[in-house]
Amino acid sequence: MQQKKNFYITTPIYYPSDNLHIGHAYTTVAADCMARFKRMQGYDVFYLTGTDEHGQKIERAAREKGKEPIQHVDEIVANIRKLWDLLLISNTDFIRTTEERHEKVVQKIFQKVYDQGDIFMSNYKGWYCSPCETYFTERQLVEGKCPDCAREVELLQEESYFFNMGKYAPRLLEHIEANPEFIQPESRRNEVVNFIKGGLEDLCVSRTSFKWGIPVPFNENHVVYVWFDALINYLTGIGYLQDEEQFNKYWPADVHLMAKDIIRFHAIIWPIMLMALDLPLPKKVCAHGWIMLEGGKMSKSKGNVVDPNILVQKYGADAVRYYLLKELTFGQDGLYSEEMMATRINADLANDLGNLISRTVAMIIKYFAGILPEQIETADLDEELKVCARQAYDEATEKLEKLDFSGYLHATSRLVSRANKYIDETAPWKLAKDERQLSRLAAVLYNLLECIRITVILTAPAMPTLITRANQQLRLWEQDEQVMWKDAGIWGIAGTGNQVFKDESLFPRIDLKNLRGEEPVEDMIEVKKPIQEEKPAMEEPTKQQHISIEDFAKLDLRVAEVIACEKMEKADKLLVLKMKLGDEERTVVSGIAQHYKPEELIGKKLVLVANLKPTKIRGVMSHGMILAASDDQYVDALTVTKDIASGNRVK
Numbered sequence: 054m055q056q057k058k059n060f061y062i063t064t065p066i067y068y069p070s071d072n073l074h075i076g077h078a079y080t081t082v083a084a085d086c087m088a089r090f091k092r093m094q095g096y097d098v099f100y101l102t103g104t105d106e107h108g109q110k111i112e113r114a115a116r117e118k119g120k121e122p123i124q125h126v127d128e129i130v131a132n133i134r135k136l137w138d139l140l141l142i143s144n145t146d147f148i149r150t151t152e153e154r155h156e157k158v159v160q161k162i163f164q165k166v167y168d169q170g171d172i173f174m175s176n177y178k179g180w181y182c183s184p185c186e187t188y189f190t191e192r193q194l195v196e197g198k199c200p201d202c203a204r205e206v207e208l209l210q211e212e213s214y215f216f217n218m219g220k221y222a223p224r225l226l227e228h229i230e231a232n233p234e235f236i237q238p239e240s241r242r243n244e245v246v247n248f249i250k251g252g253l254e255d256l257c258v259s260r261t262s263f264k265w266g267i268p269v270p271f272n273e274n275h276v277v278y279v280w281f282d283a284l285i286n287y288l289t290g291i292g293y294l295q296d297e298e299q300f301n302k303y304w305p306a307d308v309h310l311m312a313k314d315i316i317r318f319h320a321i322i323w324p325i326m327l328m329a330l331d332l333p334l335p336k337k338v339c340a341h342g343w344i345m346l347e348g349g350k351m352s353k354s355k356g357n358v359v360d361p362n363i364l365v366q367k368y369g370a371d372a373v374r375y376y377l378l379k380e381l382t383f384g385q386d387g388l389y390s391e392e393m394m395a396t397r398i399n400a401d402l403a404n405d406l407g408n409l410i411s412r413t414v415a416m417i418i419k420y421f422a423g424i425l426p427e428q429i430e431t432a433d434l435d436e437e438l439k440v441c442a443r444q445a446y447d448e449a450t451e452k453l454e455k456l457d458f459s460g461y462l463h464a465t466s467r468l469v470s471r472a473n474k475y476i477d478e479t480a481p482w483k484l485a486k487d488e489r490q491l492s493r494l495a496a497v498l499y500n501l502l503e504c505i506r507i508t509v510i511l512t513a514p515a516m517p518t519l520i521t522r523a524n525q526q527l528r529l530w531e532q533d534e535q536v537m538w539k540d541a542g543i544w545g546i547a548g549t550g551n552q553v554f555k556d557e558s559l560f561p562r563i564d565l566k567n568l569r570g571e572e573p574v575e576d577m578i579e580v581k582k583p584i585q586e587e588k589p590a591m592e593e594p595t596k597q598q599h600i601s602i603e604d605f606a607k608l609d610l611r612v613a614e615v616i617a618c619e620k621m622e623k624a625d626k627l628l629v630l631k632m633k634l635g636d637e638e639r640t641v642v643s644g645i646a647q648h649y650k651p652e653e654l655i656g657k658k659l660v661l662v663a664n665l666k667p668t669k670i671r672g673v674m675s676h677g678m679i680l681a682a683s684d685d686q687y688v689d690a691l692t693v694t695k696d697i698a699s700g701n702r703v704k
């Protein structure tokens with residue numbers, strides 16, 4: 054029996070400092086699409102994802118929440134796993150760098166590289182920013198100051214272990230030269246080559262300023278640098294030094310997928326570590342672009358992260374995955390907004406694909422009581438449709454092999470459009486009126502069924518539940534039948550004697566009007582209503598209206614500390630406040646500029662309606678509303694009189 058070919062694909066292991074957003078979801082969905090595609094091609098696939106749990110940032114995030122690091126990461130990791138379930142991620146394993154199977158091997162590797170002289174002890178000299186607790190090189194400083202917080206830095210020195218990367222640089226350059234596919238896309242390859250040619254400094258691979266890491270095996274005062282630790286997950290996840298059979302089966306990795314932010318770690322440090330270990334290099338390191346919001350990159354501090362959990366609950370995993378994969382052109386950044394997403398889902402899925410399926414099913418039911426007779430007649434038009442189907446198969450395959458997910462889904466969309474056009478061209482409703490045309494009518498409907506079958510197979514890596522959902526109507530496959538990719542390259546496989554069924558719509562249309570009126574957290578959606586600079590005139594209730602305690606409980610009132618405040622440009626009445634709620638920071642726009650000078654408010658603890666729908670005011674997203682009492686003379690922002698910590702509820 055012929056042995057199955059193997060395929061090993063990875064995502065970056067994400068930092069569990071906080072819950073993940075759609076940017077992380079993008080990479081994981083993309084790698085999942087690839088894993089599913091390869092499985093459908095008959096490969097034995099190992100798909101690895103996981104979490105990068107050590108390092109100072111994680112330690113600090115945990116301490117800020119008053120937790121031990123492991124307790125903090127355990128909670129976040131549980132959320133990440135749930136998210137991957139929701140998004141139908143079919144990973145083979147999930148590696149955590151705090152697991153023993155990983156830590157043990159990192160120590161062995163560190164020891165080995167040290168013993169062979171590639172890691173050595175020296176003095177680390179660098180520019181240290183004490184608030185950030187981070188060293189920077191001269192090159193990284195911005196105008197001589199910390200590139201992260203812009204504060205003064207000082208030149209410090211401490212003992213550290215270093216990894217001699219320069220030794221391997223010529224070999225790495227040769228490898229990149231000889232393997233043009235190694236770093237993708239090409240623009241990234243050029244960036245990496247130029248960087249290596251600029252000269253590689255020794256890499257500092259241990260730290261003494263914090264403890265949350267893997268101890269250096271021969272010097273417990275040091276922990277292993279988090280990137281040296283994290284990259285090794287790609288080996289430990291498949292059993293390096295523990296399950297050699299499995300390891301040899303899958304290594305070298307076929308694809309390490311990530312975004313461009315971490316390409317240098319994967320295309321320089323990682324291959325050099327592997328060379329030091331005498332292991333073959335991964336076949337491909339591929340960096341996609343970023344998902345951006347109109348206001349820039351998503352980040353917690355900007356308060357503009359988009360939670361994929363909510364999107365999946367609203368639109369379903371298939372649709373969210375489809376949108377993400379189609380929207381980001383290979384290698385480039387792409388803009389995200391919920392409105393753009395809904396528009397895409399409506400156009401491609403509800404209209405084009407959904408209608409193609411529902412019209413075809415409806416016609417088979419109407420004209421043939423749900424069971425198609427044998428295919429009888431073909432015409433030139435049918436040939437063209439078949440060619441288009443074959444092109445979709447060839448192109449989808451080619452684009453997926455190159456990890457061009459958007460190109461792949463554009464290829465499948467073309468087939469759907471062509472099939473819809475074929476309905477207009479053949480006008481089955483006219484054929485149905487003529488007894489002599491019934492066999493032609495059957496052929497037309499059969500051809501449509503074939504287009505649907507092929508499309509559903511081709512889109513299965515992107516939309517994993519569609520095959521099953523569509524099959525409830527079309528009955529093209531036996532239950533649990535393994536549908537293979539190559540079946541989409543063959544015309545004429547669909548059986549004809551099966552009864553088709555009408556079912557509910559596969560992709561319900563999203564009402565964009567509703568979306569605009571209802572949806573939260575959108576940097577992209579301009580609020581078109583006039584800007585509310587002043588407090589709205591409250592209508593006097595004509596009679597006392599009672600609300601229930603449940604109604605009141607809907608309000609999330611919080612103590613929020615003003616940590617920065619400034620006047621909004623060209624708006625007399627507006628202040629822009631930065632407010633702290635426990636660990637969280639938010640921007641709030643408030644119409645009290647005529648009653649408070651910005652500096653008067655800094656340090657005050659006010660009462661914030663924290664769950665008010667975010668809204669954009671003069672281009673600034675406001676996340677909540679502060680409460681104020683007023684009469685004819687005064688406006689008085691509500692505050693607390695005792696030292697209650699920010700973030701606490703007001704109830």
Ligand code: MSP
Nearest residue numbers: 065066067068076077080105283284311312343344
């Ligand atoms: N822990 C390291 C990776 C170690 S791998 C050995 C890390 N973690 S991270 O949580 O910051 O994840 C970065 C990765 O998340 C990016 O490379 C990308 O895969 C994904 N993305 C995060 N934000 C993204 C966007 N806005 N858009 C697209 N991908 C994004 O770096």
